[in-house]
Amino acid sequence: DAKTTQPNSMESNEEEPVHLPCNHSTISGTDYIHWYRQLPSQGPEYVIHGLTSNVNNRMASLAIAEDRKSSTLILHRATLRDAAVYYCILSLVQNFVFGPGTRLSVLP
Amino acid sequence: DTGVSQNPRHKITKRGQNVTFRCDPISEHNRLYWYRQTLGQGPEFLTYFQNEAQLEKSRLLSDRFSAERPKGSFSTLEIQRTEQGDSAMYLCASSSRTGGNIQYFGAGTRLSVL
Numbered sequence: 212d213a214k215t216t217q218p219n220s221m222e223s224n225e226e227e228p229v230h231l232p233c234n235h236s237t238i239s240g241t242d243y244i245h246w247y248r249q250l251p252s253q254g255p256e257y258v259i260h261g262l263t264s265n266v267n268n269r270m271a272s273l274a275i276a277e278d279r280k281s282s283t284l285i286l287h288r289a290t291l292r293d294a295a296v297y298y299c300i301l302s303l304v305q306n307f308v309f310g311p312g313t314r315l316s317v318l319p
Numbered sequence: 320d321t322g323v324s325q326n327p328r329h330k331i332t333k334r335g336q337n338v339t340f341r342c343d344p345i346s347e348h349n350r351l352y353w354y355r356q357t358l359g360q361g362p363e364f365l366t367y368f369q370n371e372a373q374l375e376k377s378r379l380l381s382d383r384f385s386a387e388r389p390k391g392s393f394s395t396l397e398i399q400r401t402e403q404g405d406s407a408m409y410l411c412a413s414s415s416r417t418g419g420n421i422q423y424f425g426a427g428t429r430l431s432v433l
Contacts, residue, residue, distance in 0.1 A: 253426055257423065
């Protein structure tokens with residue numbers, strides 16, 4: 212399974228942008244890049260996904276490097292509710308392989 | 320609520336007992352997944368159904384674990400002769416055939432084996 216590498220933890224101030232990096236140097240041409248987040252005592256929540264081009268939705272933006280070996284999840288204005296563990300996952304078709312993710316703390 | 324539903328939310332059992340969890344996926348989703356998550360770790364894949372067919376099973380799914388999805392609707396995960404190491408959050412997710420395999424997760428069933 213293709214693997215991803217993320218920092219263990221990051222901090223941000225409320226209302227500031229947050230850039231969460233992910234390295235996936237062994238990505239294959241057909242792997243989608245997914246981002247999920249998980250709040251305490253809840254299941255993972257879909258944030259965004261992409262294949263080659265940058266993507267935007269109401270929650271976040273996903274910037275994908277030209278060689279696809281890394282990507283960055285961008286939260287444009289962090290709020291206290293964005294404090295969670297963020298997972299970067301490569302997916303072809305079926306099951307996801309989750310790493311430990313990045314624990315994001317948002318400071319008021 | 321049209322999301323993925325899991326029951327019960329919490330289960331406490333004694334070692335050696337059998338437990339069964341239920342997952343109701345989003346109604347139009349034909350794919351269903353079970354994951355297990357222990358404290359401080361990301362979820363680990365257990366098994367995957369497409370409609371009623373169980374297409375993939377992880378090596379984590381020992382002989383004491385069995386999952387079913389009769390008629391391609393809800394699914395059950397049974398653990399026989401529970402052990403303390405089975406204590407974890409059991410998560411269910413579902414997805415449709417199209418759309419880049421976006422999986423929608425339930426809130427999970429937390430199992431504590433005493």
